[in-house]
Amino acid sequence: MRVGIIGANGYSGIELIRLLHEHPHVTLNLIVSHSTSGTPITELYPHLQAIYEEQLETLDTDKMASQVDLVFFATPARVSKDWLPAFAEKGIQCIDLSGDFRLKDPDVYQQWYKAEHTNPAYLQEVTYGLADVYPEKVRRAHVIANPGCYATAALLGLIPLVEKKLISPESIIIDGKSGTSGAGRKPSLTTLFGEVNENVKAYKLGKHQHIPEMEQVLTEVSEEPIQVTFSTHLIPMTRGIMCTIYADLQEAYSAKDVIHTFESYYDSSPFVRVRPEGTWPSTKEVYGSNYCDLGVTVDERTGKVTIVCVIDNVVKGASGQAVQNMNLLNGWDVDAGLRHSPVYP
Numbered sequence: 270m271r272v273g274i275i276g277a278n279g280y281s282g283i284e285l286i287r288l289l290h291e292h293p294h295v296t297l298n299l300i301v302s303h304s305t306s307g308t309p310i311t312e313l314y315p316h317l318q319a320i321y322e323e324q325l326e327t328l329d330t331d332k333m334a335s336q337v338d339l340v341f342f343a344t345p346a347r348v349s350k351d352w353l354p355a356f357a358e359k360g361i362q363c364i365d366l367s368g369d370f371r372l373k374d375p376d377v378y379q380q381w382y383k384a385e386h387t388n389p390a391y392l393q394e395v396t397y398g399l400a401d402v403y404p405e406k407v408r409r410a411h412v413i414a415n416p417g418c419y420a421t422a423a424l425l426g427l428i429p430l431v432e433k434k435l436i437s438p439e440s441i442i443i444d445g446k447s448g449t450s451g452a453g454r455k456p457s458l459t460t461l462f463g464e465v466n467e468n469v470k471a472y473k474l475g476k477h478q479h480i481p482e483m484e485q486v487l488t489e490v491s492e493e494p495i496q497v498t499f500s501t502h503l504i505p506m507t508r509g510i511m512c513t514i515y516a517d518l519q520e521a522y523s524a525k526d527v528i529h530t531f532e533s534y535y536d537s538s539p540f541v542r543v544r545p546e547g548t549w550p551s552t553k554e555v556y557g558s559n560y561c562d563l564g565v566t567v568d569e570r571t572g573k574v575t576i577v578c579v580i581d582n583v584v585k586g587a588s589g590q591a592v593q594n595m596n597l598l599n600g601w602d603v604d605a606g607l608r609h610s611p612v613y614p
């Protein structure tokens with residue numbers, strides 16, 4: 270299959286190049302950039318020398334549609350909403366890594382993304398690609414909204430417990446921490462070494478764009494409105510997200526009960542690993558891989574459960590899950606091109 274990447278010179282684009290290079294069923298036919306078209310990708314990323322040396326091109330929808338069967342949008346929010354429908358209508362499979370098609374309600378999109386949705390009717394056409402939870406929906410889809418990175422970690426840790434009614438939905442608190450690659454390669458004051466090093470900084474409190482995304486999914490799962498408290502922190506590392514989730518248990522469930530619920534829920538997903546009781550995952554244990562690792566503890570005194578979820582934001586939180594979705598869309602092995610062990614140390 271011939272694939273293309275729009276936004277190929279950003280962090281998630283370059284991670285797609287790494288993963289697709291080793292994929293058994295695809296050829297990366299076209300890489301597109303906004304401001305660096307005409308430049309060989311190796312000029313921006315010398316580590317790709319002798320691996321993938323193509324030149325970045327300008328976006329030409331008609332030309333691209335004749336050259337690819339599937340396109341990944343690795344562009345910032347507010348870009349794909351204008352471009353993606355033209356590809357989908359030509360029969361090209363589309364996987365959007367941005368938030369443009371994740372929310373079903375255009376008013377909610379406008380509220381959280383501060384822009385009007387230019388293709389609101391399309392929001393209903395798109396499948397939310399949380400690949401480990403909705404593999405069957407993704408298999409039947411044509412256009413995928415790849416979930417947000419924090420939303421992926423938090424939802425994988427919450428959905429089984431909400432669906433099986435182990436926790437009180439109104440009690441959910443999610444404490445998120447991310448490395449700086451989550452903010453992309455575009456230079457900014459917030460991600461300067463001097464700002465991040467030896468520092469932990471809270472940001473976007475109560476305003477993060479993944480709040481409505483998580484609430485939309487959890488509300489659908491529980492069939493009653495769910496709101497979450499979600500806080501985000503930037504920490505001095507390159508890759509990785511940890512979401513530590515707190516909630517009240519509905520009954521006196523033990524850690525073993527919760528672990529058993531996760532194990533049976535993710536029984537057929539090769540990418541969600543549940544830790545034995547009394548151990549909790551760290552971000553380094555999933556670094557560079559498509560795994561999401563979960564650890565659980567129950568405080569019998571307070572009746573609360575704590576779930577620790579870790580992912581690599583660029584792999585499971587973006588490009589790896591996008592490849593997993595591509596595999597499902599095309600009926601390939603779900604782990605094709607994704608069988609890497611985490612890089613350790």
Ligand SMILES: NC(=O)C1=CN([C@@H]2O[C@H](COP(=O)(O)OP(=O)(O)OC[C@H]3O[C@@H](n4cnc5c(N)ncnc54)[C@H](OP(=O)(O)O)[C@@H]3O)[C@@H](O)[C@H]2O)C=CC1
Pocket residue numbers: 275276277278279280281282302303304305306342343344345346348366367368416417418450451452453454455582583586587
């Ligand atoms: N990094 C991560 O961990 C994750 C990222 N995502 C999402 O993936 C998407 C890409 O993120 P990331 O790779 O980190 O971002 P980067 O800033 O690293 O890259 C963004 C890419 O989009 C292109 N671009 C920027 N502005 C425009 C525009 N107006 N029109 C067309 N193309 C444009 C850039 O091209 P150029 O440089 O040529 O301008 C670049 O290729 C975002 O939506 C992000 O939210 C999702 C989950 C995790």
Ligand SMILES: CC(=O)N[C@@H](CCC(=O)OP(=O)(O)O)C(=O)O
Pocket residue numbers: 346366367368416417418419447448449450451452478479501503
């Ligand atoms: C560290 C950092 O800034 N992370 C970004 C992650 C954004 C992302 O990847 O998700 P979207 O696709 O929803 O934009 C943030 O918190 O906004």
